[in-house]
Amino acid sequence: MSETLLLVDDEEDIRRFLGLFLADLGYVVHAAANGEEALAVLDEVDPAIVLTDIKMPVMDGLELLKRIKAKSPDIEVVMISGHGDMDMAISCLQNDAADFVTKPINHDILDAALKRIDEKLAMRRELRQYTQNLEKLVREKSSRVVELERQLAAGQMAETMCQAISGLSADLGEGTGYFNEMPCFVAVHNASLEVVATNQLYKDRLGDMVGRHSWEVYAGQALRGFDGPIWKTFETGKGQRCRETMLCKNGNELPVMVHTSPIAATNGKVELVLEMAVDVSEIKRLQEELRVTQQKYMDLFDATPCYIAVRDREGTVVANNHRFVEDFGEGVGRACHDVFAHRSEPCPDCPAALTFADGEPHYHETVVTTRDGRQRNVLISTAAIRNAAGEVVEVMEMSADITSIRELQSHLTSLGLMLGSISHGVKGMLTALEGAVYRVESGLRRGDISRSQAAAEAVRTLVGRVRALVLNVLYYAKSRELAPETVDVAAFATSMAQTVAPKAAREGVLLETSIGADLGEMAVDAVNLQAALVNILENAVDACVADTAKPAHRIAFRISREGRTLVFDIEDNGMGMDQETREKAFTLFFSSKGLRGTGLGLFIANDMVVKHGGSIALTSEPGVGTHFSVRIPETSPAPVEAVREASAS
Numbered sequence: 001m002s003e004t005l006l007l008v009d010d011e012e013d014i015r016r017f018l019g020l021f022l023a024d025l026g027y028v029v030h031a032a033a034n035g036e037e038a039l040a041v042l043d044e045v046d047p048a049i050v051l052t053d054i055k056m057p058v059m060d061g062l063e064l065l066k067r068i069k070a071k072s073p074d075i076e077v078v079m080i081s082g083h084g085d086m087d088m089a090i091s092c093l094q095n096d097a098a099d100f101v102t103k104p105i106n107h108d109i110l111d112a113a114l115k116r117i118d119e120k121l122a123m124r125r126e127l128r129q130y131t132q133n134l135e136k137l138v139r140e141k142s143s144r145v146v147e148l149e150r151q152l153a154a155g156q157m158a159e160t161m162c163q164a165i166s167g168l169s170a171d172l173g174e175g176t177g178y179f180n181e182m183p184c185f186v187a188v189h190n191a192s193l194e195v196v197a198t199n200q201l202y203k204d205r206l207g208d209m210v211g212r213h214s215w216e217v218y219a220g221q222a223l224r225g226f227d228g229p230i231w232k233t234f235e236t237g238k239g240q241r242c243r244e245t246m247l248c249k250n251g252n253e254l255p256v257m258v259h260t261s262p263i264a265a266t267n268g269k270v271e272l273v274l275e276m277a278v279d280v281s282e283i284k285r286l287q288e289e290l291r292v293t294q295q296k297y298m299d300l301f302d303a304t305p306c307y308i309a310v311r312d313r314e315g316t317v318v319a320n321n322h323r324f325v326e327d328f329g330e331g332v333g334r335a336c337h338d339v340f341a342h343r344s345e346p347c348p349d350c351p352a353a354l355t356f357a358d359g360e361p362h363y364h365e366t367v368v369t370t371r372d373g374r375q376r377n378v379l380i381s382t383a384a385i386r387n388a389a390g391e392v393v394e395v396m397e398m399s400a401d402i403t404s405i406r407e408l409q410s411h412l413t414s415l416g417l418m419l420g421s422i423s424h425g426v427k428g429m430l431t432a433l434e435g436a437v438y439r440v441e442s443g444l445r446r447g448d449i450s451r452s453q454a455a456a457e458a459v460r461t462l463v464g465r466v467r468a469l470v471l472n473v474l475y476y477a478k479s480r481e482l483a484p485e486t487v488d489v490a491a492f493a494t495s496m497a498q499t500v501a502p503k504a505a506r507e508g509v510l511l512e513t514s515i516g517a518d519l520g521e522m523a524v525d526a527v528n529l530q531a532a533l534v535n536i537l538e539n540a541v542d543a544c545v546a547d548t549a550k551p552a553h554r555i556a557f558r559i560s561r562e563g564r565t566l567v568f569d570i571e572d573n574g575m576g577m578d579q580e581t582r583e584k585a586f587t588l589f590f591s592s593k594g595l596r597g598t599g600l601g602l603f604i605a606n607d608m609v610v611k612h613g614g615s616i617a618l619t620s621e622p623g624v625g626t627h628f629s630v631r632i633p634e635t636s637p638a639p640v641e642a643v644r645e646a647s648a649s
Helices: 012-024 035-045 061-071 086-094 107-154 161-173 200-206 229-236 281-303 322-328 336-341 351-358 403-407 411-421 423-446 449-477 489-506 526-546 579-584 601-611 640-648
Strands: 004-008 028-032 049-053 076-081 099-102 185-190 195-198 241-247 253-264 270-279 307-311 317-320 363-369 375-386 392-401 485-488 509-515 521-524 553-562 565-572 615-621 625-633
Touching (some): 012 107, 028 035, 061 076, 076 086, 086 099, 185 200, 253 281, 336 363, 526 553, 601 615
Antiparallel strands (some): 253 270, 375 392
16 A cells, blocks of 8 residues: 655755655655644644654754654654764664664665565554454454353244334434444335435434435435335345435535345345445545645646656657656657657667666766757756566656756866867877978978978968967957957958868869849958858868768858848858757867867857857758858947946946
């Protein structure tokens, strides 16, 4: 059976999550915030077990233990403390505490302690049941002995039906009879289908029905009578059992379970019918209480501030909470890797799969994408859901949104990690730069001008790469306000194309530039915005180089104006991106280039465009190509400090 457990702790989070764990163990859990509140709840829920913290305001756990044991010694009390000193444990055990556990709570230790208490309670119930059965057996045997003694003493027992009827009627009519002590409605009916006697409870709740028709007390049978349980008992000579609805004397309907028993005369003819009706509205009340309790747990399930999904062995989501539905849509019936990562295959580091394998909780941090395209950093923890045989049949995944935590992490720490990851790239560029300088010097010594010029071009390219890398690091290391200046859009775009053209030519990629007419001017931070757009153009060249399936590659660079917005379209026919790569393209430190990429370029490009009040739209298909559409307003928004000063004035 499910034991009722009262959890007492002044920390709401502990009450919530420890309550979920206890409910999973099969307990009916009620909670209180301190000892005084627990005493108020105690009489209402009558728990078999109390699990209480020691250090609490208002009334501490030790005082609560003493009060409980003074009032209900059979309640088993488990003490919880974050201090764990031996004197406190001894004091609790001296006051009849069942066990003592320390914080942080080890679920295995708590589970073992509760199992010992459950066994103790079960043994206590078995002993009580055995004692009751033994007492009942003694009473039955004693009654039989008394009956035999009477038979021997009197020689016979000759009771006529009339004597039985008169005795029964007298008992029902008296205020102290046996039937008046019964917690049910009792009535005697004659063969004319009339009520001849009732107990006091019948009169109090249903009214004085003596002398009236037997069927009048039943709802909906006032005009029938010949198909009710009383008539059927007279007709068949057998007792009836059925669910009916009776009318109280105040007009309310009362659901009852009716049992009838025939009372026969010496000739075997049914002379009377004994009717007993039990009020089943209490069962309905308990059912409603169960429904309310289940609803409370569902509300807690939905109110938990993290994404919760329960999945089976095939990876199909079988349940999810409201927070999950808000950000990812209804997941029931879908594969979890499709919902979270938009993957067609299971994730390689799936913690749920590990929990299915060993039954233990596992943890994993990853980036997921909501249905509206937002990336969220989540920390996933898993828990096994077992059947009665102890087998893991489902796994619950709880994913806490830690995006804000990741965004607030120290920039210096992140920068240190990033510098370590790109050290090999910097070393390679410096080595290449030394080689290019050597070729310049060698050409000058030999008087080979063409060799020196080619080497000088390589030096210029490598210096540009080093400069771009250093600017990216500096940009990420320190947030800077925009420094807008008015530039000619056509000249700005031409400069970008000229910056990327040498690299495209070296790699055999055709760069087609289309600059619209009457583009006018725009007020932007030209240096940083140009670096951001050049980064996208260079990524397009790299995507073409990485694609070996096509004989020729091209990049279309188009600039146009839509009202007060400048549109920069960069489209290539390179290797393209799958959905997971598209969704993480602008994520910090994410790179599809492996060791050749730092994961800063597109992150900084997107950040710079957003600071200008613009946006980047990305569409791509694997094996087809990629299209970036960058939209920049012709006038950049005012810096944050300027806005604050204007508001203050």
